[in-house]
Amino acid sequence: MLDIAVTSAEWMVHDVLANVLEPPEDVNYLKWAVENIEFSKRESEFDGSYNTELFKFFEEILAALGPDDPCRIITLRKSAQLGGTVLANIFTGGSMDMDPGDFLYVHPTHDNAVRWSKMKLSPMLKGTTALRKIFPMKARDGQDSVTYKERRDGRGALLISGANSPASLSQVSMNRQVQDDLAKWEMNSAGDPETQADSRSNGREFAKIFKLSTPMVLPGCRISANFDAGSQEYPYVPCPHCGFMQMLEWENMLQSLDEEHPERAHFTCQGPDCGCAIEDHHRSEMIPHVEWRAENPKLKRYHRSFDLWSAYSPLQSFERIARSWLAAKGDPPKEQTFWNDVVGKPYRVLGESPPWEDLRDRASESDYVHGNIPVGYPLLTCGVDCQGDRVEWQVVAWGQNKRRAVVEYGVFNGHISDEKCQANLNGLLKQGFRNAYGRKVEIDMLAIDGNAYTEDVWDWARKHPAGRVIMVRGVHPESAPLLAVVKKERNRRGKIVRYSKRFYNFASSVLKMSLYRNLKKDDPEERGFVALPRGLEDEYFRQLTAESRKAQKAKSGFTRYLWVKDPSQANEGLDTHLQAEAAATRLGVRSLPDSEWDKLMAARECPPEEIQGDFEDLLMPVQSAAAVEPEQQSKSESVKQRVRNKWSKKKL
Template identity: 60%
Template sequence: MTHMIVETANAEHVALQAFIEVMTPPPPVDYLAWAGDNIVFSARESSFPGPYNRELFPYFDEILTALSPEDPCRTVTLQGSAQIGKTVVANIFTLGSIAMDPGDFLVVHPTEPNAKRWSKMKLSPMLKNTASLRHLFPMSSRDGSDSVLYKERRDGRGAIQISGANSPASLSQVSMRRQFQDDLSKWEMNAAGDPEGQADSRSNGFEFAKILKLSTPLIMPGCRITRSYEAGSQEKPHVPCPHCGHMQVLTWSNMLEYLDEDAPENAHFVCEDPDCGGIIEEHHRKAMLARLEWRADNPKARRHHRSFWIWAAYSVLTTWERIARAWLAAKGEPAAEQVFFNDQAGEAYVTEGDAPDWEGLRDRAEATGHAPGVIPAGALVTTLGIDCQDDRVEAQLVGWGRNRQRFVIQYFVIPGHIREDATRARLDALLKQTWPNAFGQRLPVDMVAIDGNAYTPEVWEWVRRHPASRVIMVRGARSETSPLLQRVKKETDEKTGKLKRYSRRFYNFNGAVLKMALYANLRKEDPLEAGYVGLPRGLEDEYFRQLTAERRVEKVQKSGFKVYVWEKDKGQANEGLDTMNQAEAAAMRFGVRSLTDAMWDKLEAEREVAPPERQLDLEELPLVPVQEGEGPVRSEGEAPVTAASRRGPSNGKSGGPSNGKSHGKSLGSLARNLNG
């Protein structure tokens, strides 16, 4: 008789094995060693091709150590400039984790398009080119284990999910032991609330989770990466003085204090020890970095949140001369200075958020302003910003010169809606008009930007009658992180599905940054200072109220998270500010920010040379503003003034209907101007 032996598992043994697996901490993970063995840079992606070299990035050693399971901290924050190599840390953390300690890994970018671009251009090539990972990931599988936003190991032991912070659905119903949050400063509230909180919660179920937060900073208050850095250990890189050995942080303020603007190639630091004061030059950097130490300003946070800050001066990816030249190119223009502080100095740009006092601006204009309606000396390019309201169109003519200076030339209010033939005809006449400059020449407007956010079809009907090289449509972007000027993505007609023709001439501009920069520049009182705003005499008080009508204010969400938005003063119109931003958008499209000295020289030679003297005809003599009941009076040397009219509280989009009497005097002056 044959007996069959059936082997059964010992239930107690199986339970014990499961318990051991659950309670066993993650295996040793050495990101530094793994990077040296596996990360290889190509000549296309790096100035230093070849295997990962710790000597080039010594400041990353401690950060990668903090990311290992041996360090008890749960969150690691890295705030730094754009020329540091932060992405290298993220790549090592992501790929090293999936190779050495498999599990599910979450990568979150500001938006889903950003996430897809990173997956295609960065992640996929890295998986193919990393020998230890190439065989672990299928390419173009049909079972869904390989897609743009999801990469799963062949053995099923781990996967990389790539998400956008703007998509709450992609941040829900997943649990991830490790995650990396990229460009954190650019994350904005999504439909479900705060995406950073949503992403953090994805790791709540793991006792030994690790969350890496990376970003260059943006604007304070409100910068996410700065807030995260300040909540952590606040570790800074200390290096020894090459002369006395005193340990110190290399700071931008130190370099700036001793910067010779005529010789940026000599950019250097000075030892902060008063007993030394030795000059620290770039050739000292390598030896100093070899002895770099991270020291915490908030050491009590080290156990749960380690945060690091570093900037471009420590990096071999740039030079101190390039940093100095970047500052000289940005100096004096707040929007450009913001980019410098963010991308070079690794610091958030601090803005007051409050507008300057309008009465002070008015008094300065009356005391020192240029002649109204005349293009002052130095204004070599002119642009027109146009804003459309229910019952009127408002426009502002602004001149632009060297050293990022601007000059308000004239303000207009035209009655009627943009759809009306009479209104369009007056706008056409405005584009044909010329203005005298300080040298006796008459110049036309170079570039026009009209608001197309409201009444878009009607605005386009007017815009398309003029050349694209001279007239564009614009609208303010909703985000402070948007580019200063960017063409609107292709828009299609919902009914026909066809591409809307205006898409090629429609631009978004970052109104938040432009307002911040304008308010900083309006505070400057020295006419020779970079970014100075020249104001004419004769503008009404209402213009200055409108120009300063907005504030950057804090808003607390239902979740308790704080966001910062620009908000208009209640009951105060803001077309003076809107048309200024539109005029600046036109200037950027014209290329004012990128004009070289040679180009400015050419414009100056063409536009600021006095024409041959001749007797002016009576019709060429400009009009001066008149009092009610008076006839037009001509005065040599003065140009017509068309001030913004006083109006009541705004209704509608941003300005709204007026009381019907508010435009009489100003519009009468405008009519004489356009018809004369």
């Protein structure tokens, strides 16, 4: 006999209402992290559950992200590799679990978004029990894709977007959002992406917007502008000796830094009548008592902004901080990376070039004349810029400690496709320039601009070895790598050209900042010094200093900073110099050890009866060509090619 359970309609209504009206659990991101976040050795220095004692400084930020704090915007300006991604993941995963709704996660680019989804989000969804239960993972009904994740019950969804895609920042309304790596966001085709993302939460009264990033450069750093617009909260810790509450500031460590013994790096207590050393091992005593103190407390109700750097993190020792500074000191691009990634502060740019007259006057007192190589600069590179009716070029010599010397500047008439112009460039590669010992040194590497007339440039470049001639193109983002391979592109006919791994993008904005900072140095022994020869025309110095970094206001109201050329002044002197520096970067001058510089100078800075040798040859013992038998010469060429291939892979 079949038993059938029957209930009344009234009981069913009450049961449904009970479920609907049941108050939700408290949203506590810290508690959720402790119960759900698990670290593995593969992704972290730590193994096991989220440790509140190690990351005590995150508690206030997690509390600000919760609904009990009335603030709408939370900004975190931080050092790199500090745990910001963990915070964002806790906010994202905890929200989808405890208080589901629509969530927007924005990265600088669509590619960044896809990479984060695959490498960070998917492992978290699979490895976190609470999230694995509510997300379908590889459903066939559209609930799961790389950039869109919907809960099984339809109560919330996660949209993953790139700031360079205005379409993904439109027609959505979000309760919560994360704006990750904000300092790297660039204007998109519809305007300012930050304004677009912020507007996605305008219709939600109790929305939370989490902005976090390592800073970039000032003026114009997005995350720093947001930090300044908020409560400006800094972490204070007690001195382990006297208990005086203070910030750990980089300038404090720098004052007592012993460059011969970076392992002794420490802070000095600022308390009255103390002055004791605060050392690395004291952090475990101080961090559990961290306090966030606001310099602009009246804004805490609406916008809480936090500043945190490596000295507070168990992931970075004081010694490593000190060694990072010593490795970067005197090299502007590396100094910028240190300030951004280690200190967590924006790098202030010298937006104006030095007066060209000052450079001309310094050059007039130089101890060498143009066309010659001064002592101490054994490597030679050349930058070439292609115009419609001419090709302009500049030769620069390189020495230890990131120092350089301008050797020569010239112009060949004709288009790069003209046979005569190409013949002149071929001759430039062969002619050599005399150094102080009377030896002729040939150009080790030439970098030619491939941005304009790309196919004509490629037609000439591929006739020469990749170890001597490369194509380059400047790119403007300040977050771009110094040098990156252009893997493939389409030509005018739509055909994909692969360029044989000899076409590179270089960070023109970063190199301009570096050059203008180094041009102000007047001590020939100082790291990064730029030597200038006698005899160059005034026009060269005008061109070298033709650009400045200026504010430009977009229609959206956002101000961005771009390098702008004086409209009445040509700038090929600057362009060719940066192209020569790109070639030097490809050769590896930034990382070449002192022992290799010694070999180069021993081989080239000597009387001319010795053999000069190519750059790669000089990494091996130099021998007389006359003493090499034909069979040995063949073997030598084979070895030379293997070494060139090795260095081509190694330098980048």
